[in-house]
Amino acid sequence: MTLLLLVYRSLRQHALSTLVTAGSIALATGLLLAVWTAKEQSQAAFAATSTSFDAVLGARGSKLQLVLNAVFHLEASPGNIAWADYENIRKHPAVKLALPIAMGDNLRGYRLVGTLASEYQKVEYAPGSTYQIAPGGRVFNEGEHEAVVGSFVARKLNLKVGDTFHPFHGLTFNEHDEHAETYTVVGILEPTNTPADRVIWIPLEGVQTMAGHDPRAATEISAVLIQLRASTAGFLLDQAINRQGNKLTFAYPVGTIVAELFQKISWFDRVLGLVAYLVALVAAASVLASIYNSMSARRRDLAILRALGARQTTIFGAVVAEAAAIGVVGVIAGLVVYGVLISIVATIIRAQTGVVIETWAWHPVFVVVPLALVALCALGGIVPALKAYRTPVADTLTPTS
Amino acid sequence: MLAITDLAKSFVAPDGRRTEILRIPQFGLAAGAQVALRGASGSGKTTFLHLIAGILTPDTGRIVVDGVEVTALRESQRDRLRADKIGYIFQTFNLLQGFTALENVRLGHAFGPHADRDHARHLLERVGLGSKLHHFPRQLSTGQQQRVAVARALASRPKLVLADEPTGNLDRQHAMEALTLIRSVCAENKAALLLVSHDESVLERFEDRREFSEINRLP
Numbered sequence: 235m236t237l238l239l240l241v242y243r244s245l246r247q248h249a250l251s252t253l254v255t256a257g258s259i260a261l262a263t264g265l266l267l268a269v270w271t272a273k274e275q276s277q278a279a280f281a282a283t284s285t286s287f288d289a290v291l292g293a294r295g296s297k298l299q300l301v302l303n304a305v306f307h308l309e310a311s312p313g314n315i316a317w318a319d320y321e322n323i324r325k326h327p328a329v330k331l332a333l334p335i336a337m338g339d340n341l342r343g344y345r346l347v348g349t350l351a352s353e354y355q356k357v358e359y360a361p362g363s364t365y366q367i368a369p370g371g372r373v374f375n376e377g378e379h380e381a382v383v384g385s386f387v388a389r390k391l392n393l394k395v396g397d398t399f400h401p402f403h404g405l406t407f408n409e410h411d412e413h414a415e416t417y418t419v420v421g422i423l424e425p426t427n428t429p430a431d432r433v434i435w436i437p438l439e440g441v442q443t444m445a446g447h448d449p450r451a452a453t454e455i456s457a458v459l460i461q462l463r464a465s466t467a468g469f470l471l472d473q474a475i476n477r478q479g480n481k482l483t484f485a486y487p488v489g490t491i492v493a494e495l496f497q498k499i500s501w502f503d504r505v506l507g508l509v510a511y512l513v514a515l516v517a518a519a520s521v522l523a524s525i526y527n528s529m530s531a532r533r534r535d536l537a538i539l540r541a542l543g544a545r546q547t548t549i550f551g552a553v554v555a556e557a558a559a560i561g562v563v564g565v566i567a568g569l570v571v572y573g574v575l576i577s578i579v580a581t582i583i584r585a586q587t588g589v590v591i592e593t594w595a596w597h598p599v600f601v602v603v604p605l606a607l608v609a610l611c612a613l614g615g616i617v618p619a620l621k622a623y624r625t626p627v628a629d630t631l632t633p634t635s
Numbered sequence: 636m637l638a639i640t641d642l643a644k645s646f647v648a649p650d651g652r653r654t655e656i657l658r659i660p661q662f663g664l665a666a667g668a669q670v671a672l673r674g675a676s677g678s679g680k681t682t683f684l685h686l687i688a689g690i691l692t693p694d695t696g697r698i699v700v701d702g703v704e705v706t707a708l709r710e711s712q713r714d715r716l717r718a719d720k721i722g723y724i725f726q727t728f729n730l731l732q733g734f735t736a737l738e739n740v741r742l743g744h745a746f747g748p749h750a751d752r753d754h755a756r757h758l759l760e761r762v763g764l765g766s767k768l769h770h771f772p773r774q775l776s777t778g779q780q781q782r783v784a785v786a787r788a789l790a791s792r793p794k795l796v797l798a799d800e801p802t803g804n805l806d807r808q809h810a811m812e813a814l815t816l817i818r819s820v821c822a823e824n825k826a827a828l829l830l831v832s833h834d835e836s837v838l839e840r841f842e843d844r845r846e847f848s849e850i851n852r853l854p
Contacts, residue, residue, distance in 0.1 A: 235745075236741075236742070236745040236746070239734075239738060239741075239742075239745075243731075243733045243734050243738070246733065247733040534729075534731070535731050535732075536731075538731055539731070539742065540690075540714060541688070541690060541723060541725075541744075542717065542718070542728070542742055542743060542746060542759045542787075543714055543715065543716075543717040543718020543719070543721075543746035543747055543791070544714065544718075544745075544746045545711050545714045546710065546711060546714065547711070547714065548746065597852075605708070609717065626693045627690050628685055628690045630686075630731065631690065631725070634710070
């Protein structure tokens, strides 16, 4: 109780420096947790999204670009492939499902993706989960100018069943590139927390025959999303298409290719991680500095406590406990900082990729990081605690007579 | 209660020379005794009390408090001795400014064996500060601060109370009140009291008065 009283009163007496120091701890906690969560959870979320399809068939080029374009609806398409290529892969005995997609238009920056309704409804974007249309809607009919809108797009553009729109040419929005065709929204996709939420799905031939498109596009598609019957087939197709052919790219396995993306940007993670660790170190140093600097002002109090019978170890413990208490206040505030940071990061990731990351999923890091920071603060308290330990009682309570 | 033999203490002066300020061949205090020491400022009275309390260590000599030889103890053991057996009333009160009156008094017994939370409250009520328990020292008058210091010194139920010019900062009326309080509470607790002062009005209240210059036999 006495130790708690000493710590509490000291924190109160030095409230401003306590708050500033705890603020730096909070920043360090928030940054460390946010960097870790953003990295781990986005990797996990991207990997989970990648499991919808085993492979992507597209034009010759970068596998990563192909996967990003076809699965995540990011980046530009590496080119088109012929309808016949789709037919060939669809009929391959190892292929369980082949979903052709065609892209080339947008609505205010959100991509229009043409596909076949019949195949689209078979896709399991997660084990046991197929795309569902919200009540009051239906899937588009082939040959009609109808659209099913992803939940995120519907919310952002305030689209509902019965609304109409004109697509815009290209993957980036330019108000002068409006197509003449009028599409009617016939369904809103139930949220899937996948990139499907941030695109508008229309019949394949809608993209192929959109006025102003290259006539060759009428017989071409952008890519084919593939689910295989067995994983071994993927290696055979990889061998056949990538090694022996020179026209197409078979991006397989999708999960590994996505992992390559994270490997490519791992330097960024490391920089962010380094910054977070540095902030943590600076925070611990600031605990040390703030308590150490206050030691001169506290000499008299410490000497009085010693004169009252407080042992040197008690004084030492009180200063270390004070440093740890600043750490505890800091990490608690740090969880709030984390909440704010990760919400911003999650919103950006969702808006840019459609992938939803779990921001409060339990992981030991939520205990390890706060505990490590409190320990670091306590460690920072050792130097001033030693100074307090050595406070000379008699010199401080100078005899006057 | 207190037995001192052949005590000597010197300090190194700013010019580097060692100056002896105390040489006390013998001094003693019986349990429950109340003794006043008269001495001029700068005569070494506070140093004497610091030595008894184990805040300072002597160059030579022996100090025994309630059967414990202070001069043979390590620093941590002297800390424990102060917490267990000695109450110290400082001339300048030495209250902790960041702590309330009640907390200051509680700290008086917090490091000893008699950690009784209600005792601190009772003591403050006893010295007339029952309504100021949660006041900080800056919110109290000088006389009230002195009473908190008295209560704190007695909080651990010490066997020996050392009072260093305890009325030095008080006007006459408050000084007499504080003195009466210290003496009566010490008597109630059967604590020995050693008070040093140069104030005649304080000293004349004690039956047992001694001249510090007669005790301190510097050559």
